[in-house]
Amino acid sequence: MNILLTLDRNYILPARVLLASLCINNPGEQFDVYIAADGFTDGDHENLRRLLAHFHARYHTVTIDESWFSGAPTLRYYSRAMYYRLLAGRMLPEHLHRILYLDPDMLVTGKIRPLYETDMGENLYAACIHRGIVDLSTPVNRIRLSTYETEGYFNSGMLLMNLARIRSLVFPQVIFDYVKENRALLVLPDQDVLNGLYGRHILALDEQRFNYDARKYREYLLSSSGEHDRNWVMENTVILHFCGRKKPWHSGYRGRFSMLYRHYMQLTDRYD
Amino acid sequence: MNILLTLDRNYILPARVLLASLCINNPGEQFDVYIAADGFTDGDHENLRRLLAHFHARYHTVTIDESWFSGAPTLRYYSRAMYYRLLAGRMLPEHLHRILYLDPDMLVTGKIRPLYETDMGENLYAACIHRGIVDLSTPVNRIRLSTYETEGYFNSGMLLMNLARIRSLVFPQVIFDYVKENRALLVLPDQDVLNGLYGRHILALDEQRFNYDARKYREYLLSSSGEHDRNWVMENTVILHFCGRKKPWHSGYRGRFSMLYRHYMQLTDRYD
Numbered sequence: 135m136n137i138l139l140t141l142d143r144n145y146i147l148p149a150r151v152l153l154a155s156l157c158i159n160n161p162g163e164q165f166d167v168y169i170a171a172d173g174f175t176d177g178d179h180e181n182l183r184r185l186l187a188h189f190h191a192r193y194h195t196v197t198i199d200e201s202w203f204s205g206a207p208t209l210r211y212y213s214r215a216m217y218y219r220l221l222a223g224r225m226l227p228e229h230l231h232r233i234l235y236l237d238p239d240m241l242v243t244g245k246i247r248p249l250y251e252t253d254m255g256e257n258l259y260a261a262c263i264h265r266g267i268v269d270l271s272t273p274v275n276r277i278r279l280s281t282y283e284t285e286g287y288f289n290s291g292m293l294l295m296n297l298a299r300i301r302s303l304v305f306p307q308v309i310f311d312y313v314k315e316n317r318a319l320l321v322l323p324d325q326d327v328l329n330g331l332y333g334r335h336i337l338a339l340d341e342q343r344f345n346y347d348a349r350k351y352r353e354y355l356l357s358s359s360g361e362h363d364r365n366w367v368m369e370n371t372v373i374l375h376f377c378g379r380k381k382p383w384h385s386g387y388r389g390r391f392s393m394l395y396r397h398y399m400q401l402t403d404r405y406d
Numbered sequence: 407m408n409i410l411l412t413l414d415r416n417y418i419l420p421a422r423v424l425l426a427s428l429c430i431n432n433p434g435e436q437f438d439v440y441i442a443a444d445g446f447t448d449g450d451h452e453n454l455r456r457l458l459a460h461f462h463a464r465y466h467t468v469t470i471d472e473s474w475f476s477g478a479p480t481l482r483y484y485s486r487a488m489y490y491r492l493l494a495g496r497m498l499p500e501h502l503h504r505i506l507y508l509d510p511d512m513l514v515t516g517k518i519r520p521l522y523e524t525d526m527g528e529n530l531y532a533a534c535i536h537r538g539i540v541d542l543s544t545p546v547n548r549i550r551l552s553t554y555e556t557e558g559y560f561n562s563g564m565l566l567m568n569l570a571r572i573r574s575l576v577f578p579q580v581i582f583d584y585v586k587e588n589r590a591l592l593v594l595p596d597q598d599v600l601n602g603l604y605g606r607h608i609l610a611l612d613e614q615r616f617n618y619d620a621r622k623y624r625e626y627l628l629s630s631s632g633e634h635d636r637n638w639v640m641e642n643t644v645i646l647h648f649c650g651r652k653k654p655w656h657s658g659y660r661g662r663f664s665m666l667y668r669h670y671m672q673l674t675d676r677y678d
Contacts, residue, residue, distance in 0.1 A: 158430060161460060161677050188433060243669060245676060365657075368668035385637075394665055396640035397515060404517060405433050 135165055135250050136233040138196075138226070138295075140218035142172040148383055149238040150185055151395070154402040156242040157189035163247065165191040168233065170198060170218045170225060188405045196225050206310045209323055216324045219293060220309050223300035231298050236373070237291035239381060241395055244372035249344055252294060258303060258332055260294040262341035263287060264377075288336050290325040291375050292345040304332070346371045349378055351390045364390075407437055407522050408505040410468075410498070410567075412490035414444040420655055421510040422457055423667070426674040428514040429461035435519065437463040440505065442470060442490045442497060460677045468497050478582045481595055488596045491565060492581050495572035503570050508645070509563035511653060513667055516644035521616050524566060530575060530604055532566040534613035535559060536649075560608050562597040563647050564617040576604070618643045621650055623662045636662075 137156065141149050153167065167186055171178065174195075183193040202224060203214055218225065219235050226233060234250055236242075252260050264287065312331055313323065320326045328336070341347070342354055342362060354362045367374075374391055376382050382395035409428065413421050425439065439458055443450070446467075455465040474496060475486055490497065491507050498505060506522055508514075524532050536559065584603055585595065592598045600608070613619070614626055614634060626634045639646075646663055648654050654667035 159673060159676065244672065364665045365668055368665060368672055391665070393636045393640060393663070394669060396637055397666060400516065400640055401431060404431065 135163060135246065136230055137165055137167045138170070138219070138222060138233045138235040139167065139238060140170040140172075140215055140235075141238050142213070142215060143174060143178060145238040146178055146181065147399075148381070150182065151383070151398050151402045152236060152238055152240050152242065153182070153185060153191075154189075154405055155398050156236075156246065157186070157191055158401070159242050159244060160246050165189070166194060167191055168194045168196050168226060170196040170215075172213065172215045185402070185405055198225065202306055205307050207314045207317065209313065209317060209320065212323055217306075217309065219290065220304070220324060220327060221306055222295055223297055223304050224306060226297060231296075233295050233297060235293040235295060237375065239376045240291065241374045241376070241391070241398060242372065243368070243374055243394070244343075244370070246372060249294065249339070249372055252337070252339065254294065254296045254337055256299065256335075257337040258296055258299050258335040259288075259328070260296075260337040260339050261288040261290065261292060261328075262339050262345035264289045264341055264345070264347055288325070288329055288333065288338075289341070289345055289347075289375070289377075290322075290328050291377070292373055293328075294339075299335075303335070342367075343370055344373050346374050348374050348376045348382075348389055348391050407435060407518065408502055409437055409439045410442070410491070410494060410505045410507040411439070411510060412442040412444075412487055412507075413510050414485070414487060415446060415450060417510040418450055418453065419671075420653070422454065423655070423670050423674045424508060424510055424512050424514065425454070425457060425463075426461075426677055427670050428508075428518065429458070429463055430673070431514050431516060432518050437461070438466060439463055440466045440468050440498060442468040442487075444470075444485065444487045457674070457677055470497065474578055477579050479586045479589065481585070481589060481592065484595055489578075489581065491562065492576070492596060492599060493578055494567055495569055495576050496578060498569060500573075503568075505567050505569060507565040507567060509647065511648045512563065513646045513648070513663070513670060514644065515640070515646055515666070516615075516642070518644060521566065521611070521644055524609070524611065526566065526568045526609055528571065528607075529609040530568055530571050530607040531560075531600070532568075532609040532611050533560040533562065533564060533600075534611050534617035536561045536613055536617070536619055560597070560601055560605065560610075561613070561617055561619075561647070561649075562594075562600050563649070564645055565600075566611075571607075575607070614639075615642055616645050618646050620646050620648045620654075620661055620663045 139149055157165065169182060179195060186193045202221065206214065206217060222233065222235065254260050309327055312327055313320065316330065346367065380387055382389060382392050383399060411421055429437065441454060451467060458465045474493065478486065478489060494505065494507065526532050581599055584599055585592065588602065618639065652659055654661060654664050655671060
């Protein structure tokens with residue numbers, strides 16, 4: 135299975151935890167991990183390569199061609215790297231037909247193959263709509279990016295990509311033009327672009343299985359009439375997503391899944 | 407490293423979780439696992455053997471010789487298997503000098519080698535005294551088994567065994583005689599015998615690192631002035647022990663470490 139991460143040096147620690155959790159939870163699987171890295175040293179690459187070698191996973195660096203960004207507007211506070219996941223069709227080798235993009239602030243706790251083998255039909259992406267807290271802002275999102283036609287607002291942290299379709303339908307210049315036209319409205323640029331331009335071509339997957347917002351335990355529990363308790367999450371959730379500013383690798387973090395994350399931090403350090 | 411488990415069929419599920427957690431948390435280590443099993447079918451043996459093979463760990467069955475028990479008194483509610491860990495010196499191959507006995511209701515969350523390589527001196531065993539709740543009952547324990555000389559009451563769930571010394575000092579008939587003489591006083595027979603007969607020859611190890619009573623999170627936290635919080639446990643504890651009647655593999659269990667245990671239950675099933 136092909137996995138894509140895009141990250142800068144500040145995210146190496148969580149990326150290691152994510153990759154270790156992916157491999158430990160998926161015994162017998164062969165992973166090809168593609169990293170589109172920003173500002174990595176040789177040591178950084180070697181660090182991730184060595185970790186993956188423990189699990190017989192292959193490490194590939196994705197070469198970023200400066201010329202792709204000649205038409206790209208720069209946004210305040212955002213680096214060029216925000217475009218990387220949207221440019222996957224361009225960046226990745228032609229022989230790849232499918233890849234799973236993951237944000238580094240995630241923890242894999244289950245089997246990834248059923249997700250990876252999702253029948254995507256003609257869709258460009260498969261992703262999860264974050265309901266609940268996020269639903270409150272949906273009317274705003276709808277006005278902001280005119281996504282009336284879609285059912286909600288997709289979180290861009292987990293994206294299963296249909297690369298063949300993406301190569302024929304997603305063009306960098308269209309993305310750059312969209313960003314230029316909407317720059318005043320963009321709040322989370324990569325996610326806003328994804329929804330604004332491609333929302334109608336995204337297959338919606340179950341967020342509580344494949345992109346579980348770790349902040350929303352109580353809401354998921356209540357909306358399931360108490361069924362989706364901690365045991366349910368441990369049995370059904372494949373990807374936990376530590377959304378928001380508070381991150382589980384920070385010392386003050388007090389979320390419900392902090393113990394599990396901390397355990398994997400320790401465990402990851404032992405695979406070195 | 408040599409690991410000993412003694413169990414009957416009812417404990418196969420937690421034993422699998424324990425062994426998977428041991429191996430996953432100790433990458434690069436080679437384990438030789440000895441199982442003194444009661445009433446196992448061929449399928450049960452194969453089940454554990456297959457699990458261990460995933461981690462390149464070796465599975466050994468320990469043959470129990472009926473004749474060893476000819477002088478053994480039987481106690482109401484207790485099977486012969488309660489003697490197994492006390493008879494380790496007799497049961498295990500002569501070439502083994504050291505072994506780590508573990509109760510099946512444990513979860514390994516850290517590196518086991520520093521524990522395994524403890525300098526035991528002339529001691530027979532290294533184990534942990536369960537203080538806190540258990541300290542309240544220490545005066546009773548002391549009267550019960552006249553262990554005034556020792557510092558406390560050792561929990562028999564984790565026993566690092568100095569097999570060479572045990573072979574020369576621990577004799578089955580002495581154990582059986584002790585049980586006969588004290589049968590009215592024995593509450594937890596194997597543990598009582600261990601403390602009553604051998605308490606002075608046990609090296610005390612840090613219970614919060616090597617035999618952490620999962621029921622006692624609040625007490626450990628309070629007695630450490632708040633230092634031993636969940637992060638401390640994830641960074642320092644090597645063995646979590648789910649003592650008591652409520653077990654984390656039961657559906658109603660609601661302990662603080664239930665999520666971690668449930669995660670390992672799921673994970674263990676994937677190594678099959």
